Amino acid sequence: MTDITAGEIPVFDSIAAFREWRKEMIRQNKTVGFVPTMGALHEGHLGLVQTAKQECDVVAVSIFVNPAQFAPHEDLDQYPRTFDTDYASLVASKACSAILLPKVSEMYPVGITLDRSQQRGTFVEVQGLSHQMEGIPRPHFFRGVATVVTKLFNIVQPDRAYFGQKDAQQCVVLRAMIRDLLLPIRMRSIPTRREADGLAMSSRNRYLTPEMRNVATLLYRAITAAKEAIIERGVSDREEILAPAYKIIDEVSQEVKAQGLPFDIRLDYLSLVDVETLSELTTLGKSQAAILSGAIYVGTTRLIDNVLINTNEL
Structure with missing residues (x-):
């Protein structure tokens, strides 16, 4: 040996x-x-x-x-x-x-x-x-x-x-x-290990400039807002669940443009799927286990994140 x-x-x-x-x-x-x-x-x-x-x-x-x-x-x-x-x-x-x-x-x-x-x-x-x-x-x-x-x-x-x-x-x-x-x-x-502000730890985070890092939490904030729509308001329709997430991403993207920052925000996807089949859901059942996830580009750096619905482990 x-x-x-x-x-x-x-x-x-x-x-x-x-x-x-x-x-x-x-x-x-x-x-x-x-x-x-x-x-x-x-x-x-x-x-x-x-x-x-x-x-x-x-x-x-x-x-x-x-x-x-x-x-x-x-x-x-x-x-x-x-x-x-x-x-x-x-x-x-x-x-x-x-x-x-x-x-x-x-x-x-x-x-x-x-x-x-x-x-x-x-x-x-x-x-x-x-x-x-x-x-x-x-x-x-x-x-x-x-x-x-x-x-x-x-x-x-x-x-x-x-x-x-x-x-x-x-x-x-x-x-x-x-x-x-x-x-x-x-x-x-x-469970995902996160920075103090909620950003999921990732090897690719080192690609973020300080200005990018300041807005990099938007994906976590977006999917968390979508999860809150389920938990706090009892929303089950896919479009209603994802609406607050799209809103946050759009608002931050517009802020970045308005400030003239040297990068842009681009949404790759948002997804709501069954935890076992990964089939996209149009309606979330009352006790259905699901994954709420997404990917965004902050400049050229692609970040992914997710939260679990009605389950603690994949």
């Missing part, structure tokens, strides 16, 4: 070496929690690691920027790669036992291109849950996510895997994948 750092946490850049570590955990009869990440760690990631440590004997964290979930026009090359600070954060957490830092060449043995039509090899796709919501503007995305998570699960063989509810659709897709592929893994989805 080899690692690539003499630091406090072993870092494995080879799948074979990591598997030797995993065999040792089996010999010691230790349960393994797993937190897959793309790096650029923030307190949301570290909260997942801490929860995993509370529930498992040891915790493995993967850091891998997955090419298969990016389209040719997206920001793969610009995606932040901050291993030194990520490593320091994991050491400080005192909750991580091993870091998997796999190479693209091992994860995709026949190579990987961002052009889906030119891709070769084996991919995993969860039909029926991947082509709505986030799957509309990013039809490649969940195929890439399901594929890389399956590969990581095969390497790590975790007892439990931990994901954040900020990526609500991803949680639904991966839970279905675990069920359908008969994987012996318990998935845990953990």
Whole structure:
């Protein structure tokens, strides 16, 4: 068993070496929690690691920027790669036992291109849950996510895997994948970690300028207003539920323009779906579990967020 750092946490850049570590955990009869990440760690990631440590004997964290979930026009090359600070954060957490830092060449043995039509090899796709919501503007995305998570699960063989509810659709897709592929893994989805003003923590928040950051909470405020329409006024019609959300986004967009700020606000989508089928709802049933979500662009930075209706966990 080899690692690539003499630091406090072993870092494995080879799948074979990591598997030797995993065999040792089996010999010691230790349960393994797993937190897959793309790096650029923030307190949301570290909260997942801490929860995993509370529930498992040891915790493995993967850091891998997955090419298969990016389209040719997206920001793969610009995606932040901050291993030194990520490593320091994991050491400080005192909750991580091993870091998997796999190479693209091992994860995709026949190579990987961002052009889906030119891709070769084996991919995993969860039909029926991947082509709505986030799957509309990013039809490649969940195929890439399901594929890389399956590969990581095969390497790590975790007892439990931990994901954040900020990526609500991803949680639904991966839970279905675990069920359908008969994987012996318990998935845990953990509530979204937020900044003091409500902004969901995200690696992409670092792209926001101070002026952008001042208005970046508008999506959370918008979907929260929509949720309040359900809870406080008993609204069940889709258009009435979403109306206050559209109003807030439009008002903030107009304010940004009026102030002459060097960026604009652009709504990608707002969505109200059943929590199991991800079907868009025209009417919300009285006790129906649903996801109220959306995506906006603040300048060129795309932010997503969601709130849950009549459910605490995905």
